[in-house]
Amino acid sequence: KQEVTQIPAALSVPEGENLVLNCSFTDSAIYNLQWFRQDPGKGLTSLLLIQSSQREQTSGRLNASLDKSSGRSTLYIAASQPGDSATYLCAVRPQGTGGFKTIFGAGTRLFVKA
């Protein structure tokens, strides 16, 4: 059974710091991995989608990597800003489920101090 774990559960950093959020999954048979951002009381905003054949994706200050064989993904945020404060979730689409199931991690709550 696919499980997704995110470490740490919470993180507090000063503004300007570069940081890495971690996501691990137990079964490497996935179609893709997606990173989301969620602000308190709001829906999820898609940040980056990495297909199983890809190693990384970049968008602005964000870079996500995927190592399927080790069951790991990282989200790198460069030059963090207070506006980056949110919960970050990763999610995988397991193979063998018709591609419709998505397994979410519990998220990492990030606080960037001004």
Place this chain on the structure above:
Amino acid sequence: DVKVTQSSRYLVKRTGEKVFLECVQDMDHENMFWYRQDPGLGLRLIYFSYDVKMKEKGDIPEGYSVSREKKERFSLILESASTNQTSMYLCASSPGRTTSNEQFFGPGTRLTVL
């Protein structure tokens, strides 16, 4: 930009009431999903639909039903609301029938059942 909208941001209902949560997407996506999000339990899939009038049960369908009469609209129905259905409900959509597609989420509906 893909836009997924939900009919209400906040909803308060009484036990036993019939509740309708509406979701509309404007990007002609085939796939639509309903999740609930609870502290400590993360996101859990209630139902999804891969075409008009088609629906599939997710992980926690008990107490819920869905309707998809038009491609852009996916409704979640609580036939007789109960207090344990107090939660944040999130709708999502994704394009096509391939398994690698990105999910886009609505802003969420915070439902309280008294």
